[in-house]
Amino acid sequence: MRTWTLLALLSGCGGAAMYGGAPAAEADYGAEEAGYGGADLQAAPPMAAPSSAHSPQAALQPVVDANGQPAEGTGPSGPLRLIYRAELAMRVDHGESTATLDGMLAATLAAGGYLSRRDAGLLVLRVPSAQFHPIVAQLETFGDVTQRRVQVQDVSEEFHDLEVRIESMTALLERMRGLLERATTLDEILRIEGEIGRITTTIDAARGRLRFLRSHVAWSTVSVSVSEGAAPVVVDEPPPVSPTTRTLPIEWLNRTGLQNLLDLEND
Amino acid sequence: MRTALWIALTFTVACGPSMQKPSGFARVDGDYDVRVTNAEGVVIAVNSHRNRGPNGDLAFWAGALEARMERTYGEVERLEIESDDGHEGIALRARTVEGGRPYIYWAAVYLMGRRDRQVVTVEAGGDEAYFLPVADEVEAAMRSVER
Numbered sequence: 001m002r003t004w005t006l007l008a009l010l011s012g013c014g015g016a017a018m019y020g021g022a023p024a025a026e027a028d029y030g031a032e033e034a035g036y037g038g039a040d041l042q043a044a045p046p047m048a049a050p051s052s053a054h055s056p057q058a059a060l061q062p063v064v065d066a067n068g069q070p071a072e073g074t075g076p077s078g079p080l081r082l083i084y085r086a087e088l089a090m091r092v093d094h095g096e097s098t099a100t101l102d103g104m105l106a107a108t109l110a111a112g113g114y115l116s117r118r119d120a121g122l123l124v125l126r127v128p129s130a131q132f133h134p135i136v137a138q139l140e141t142f143g144d145v146t147q148r149r150v151q152v153q154d155v156s157e158e159f160h161d162l163e164v165r166i167e168s169m170t171a172l173l174e175r176m177r178g179l180l181e182r183a184t185t186l187d188e189i190l191r192i193e194g195e196i197g198r199i200t201t202t203i204d205a206a207r208g209r210l211r212f213l214r215s216h217v218a219w220s221t222v223s224v225s226v227s228e229g230a231a232p233v234v235v236d237e238p239p240p241v242s243p244t245t246r247t248l249p250i251e252w253l254n255r256t257g258l259q260n261l262l263d264l265e266n267d
Numbered sequence: 268m269r270t271a272l273w274i275a276l277t278f279t280v281a282c283g284p285s286m287q288k289p290s291g292f293a294r295v296d297g298d299y300d301v302r303v304t305n306a307e308g309v310v311i312a313v314n315s316h317r318n319r320g321p322n323g324d325l326a327f328w329a330g331a332l333e334a335r336m337e338r339t340y341g342e343v344e345r346l347e348i349e350s351d352d353g354h355e356g357i358a359l360r361a362r363t364v365e366g367g368r369p370y371i372y373w374a375a376v377y378l379m380g381r382r383d384r385q386v387v388t389v390e391a392g393g394d395e396a397y398f399l400p401v402a403d404e405v406e407a408a409m410r411s412v413e414r
Contacts, residue, residue, distance in 0.1 A: 245334035252316045253331055255298075257339055258363070258372045258392045261310050264295050 081159045081213065082152055084132045084220035088139060089147035094231045097121055100142050101226055107142075108222075111135050116221070125222045132220040139224060146227075155213050162210045169203045284379065284387050286313045287411035289404035303408075309393030309401055311408050316386045318378065328376045328386050329357035336361050340372060352413045354379055362395070369395040373405065379414040387412055 092100045101123055105115055113127035113135060127135045136150070173196065180192045247254065283300035292303040292311065302312035323331070329345075336343045340361035348358045356377040363370050372392040379385045389409045392398070398405070 245338060247335075247338075248331050250331065252314065253335060256332065256335060256374065256388060256390060258365070258370055260298070261302075261312055261372075261390050261392050262308065264297070264304055264308070264310070 079156060079159070080154070081156045081217045082129075082154055083213070083216040084129060085151045085153075086132070086136050086220070086222045087147075087149040088136070088145060088222070088224045090140075090143035090224060090226050091146050091229055092143040092226055094228045096143075097226045097228050101224075104139050104142050104224060107138050108135060111138070113219075113222075121226050123222075123224045123226075125224070126219040127222055129218055129220045132222075136222060139222065143226060155217065159210070159213055159217075162206050162213070166203055166206045166210065169199055169206070173199045173203065284313050284315050284385075284412055284414045286311070286389070286408055286413075289401065289408050291401070291404075292408075305397075305401065307393065307397035309391070309398050309405065311389070311391040311405055313387065313389050313412055315379070315414070316388070318380075318384050318386045323386075324383070325355060325357060325376065325378050328378070329359070332374055332376055332388070333357075333359050336372070336374065339363075348375060348410060350377055350413065351411050358409070371395050371398040371402075373409065375409050375412075377412060385414060387414065 090100075101118070101121070104123055105118070105125070108115070108125045108127060111127065111131050111134070113125050113131065115123070116126050117124040125135075140148075176192055176196050176199065180189065180196065183189045183192055286301050286303075288294065288301075288303050289305075289311070291305045292309075293305075294301065294303050295310075296302045299312040299314050302310060304310045318328075333343050333345060336359055340363040342361070344360040346358040346360070348356045350356055354377045356375050358373065358375045360374075361372045363372065370392060371394075373390070375389040377387040377389075379387050389412050391405045391409060
């Protein structure tokens with residue numbers, strides 16, 4: 001009786017309900033893109049170290065500890081987890097994009113970051129969150145910034161929810177395993193195993209999402225697209241001007257030349 | 268008697284320069300004191316001008332002619348020459364393209380007469396294909412100028 005009561009309760013709380021009404025698939029990485037609700041600064045002034053801890057930029061500073069790891073215990077619902085992203089569009093001189101990208105990559109590597117992706121004119125860099133603003137500021141020196149987009153996403157609540165849910169689902173999983181050991185009929189065994197499989201899948205998805213969030217909290221993403229200015233117009237230098245002689249007011253002299261000489265019809 | 272003397276003097280002053288006409292050339296004077304051409308249109312012409320007004324020396328007239336040629340034809344070769352009768356002169360040589368054909372243009376200038384009162388110019392030119400075969404005869408004619 002206790003077994004059936006528990007199963008009846010479980011049947012009413014499917015995977016979707018465990019993610020606050022969102023389908024389990026949407027709770028995966030894709031939902032992170034769709035639900036990006038952080039601060040959004042476009043065409044902001046060049047990045048610089050904040051002068052005050054209370055300045056707006058200070059509020060956007062990655063919250064990390066002395067070791068560069070995300071700090072905890074600073075948010076209202078527990079540890080404050082922030083994901084920083086920057087997208088820079090830059091223009092450089094004609095033919096300089098490759099060298100510029102190389103320089104940006106070298107600067108990032110020197111600051112402890114790494115290359116995530118590189119395409120023609122595009123770099124996707126991952127940098128330690130503690131180095132986010134200094135590196136962005138440094139990257140901006142490699143060309144003319146035509147567009148800047150800095151986003152900060154507070155995932156503290158989602159982070160907390162995931163941890164709680166993983167904990168509760170793990171506890172539930174243990175109880176289901178206990179029930180499975182005591183199950184006596186084939187029908188009971190099949191239903192309990194089905195529930196265990198669903199719970200396990202849910203826990204795996206939550207853990208995957210949690211790893212993703214941890215990674216993006218610890219490592220900020222900086223995307224840089226570089227375009228080149230128009231090729232310089234090559235203007236052919238005019239031929240050097242020869243010293244100019246002046247026509248003398250001597251009438252017969254100005255009649256000399258092939259034209260008159262060969263005009264035999266003026267005989 | 269005096270009249271005859273004046274007529275003779277006038278004739279002498281009015282008489283222009285002359286030139287040995289090369290074989291194969293015929294006179295077609297036109298506006299020139301002497302102008303000759305061969306059948307292919309290679310032309311040699313002589314003209315004389317009173318050296319008044321500027322009253323220049325050979326360097327002036329050669330320079331003036333050279334400047335005009337450079338303005339018209341570009342690069343000009345300059346040579347010091349001497350006429351058959353011993354007058355110093357300057358020869359100027361240029362090459363140009365007209366109507367897609369290369370042409371040769373030579374000019375020479377002498378100062379002749381008493382106190383260099385006459386500027387004598389000799390010009391020669393023609394299609395390069397017809398000029399070069401008779402270039403020696405043309406050069407000889409340009410040196411043969413006398414007043």
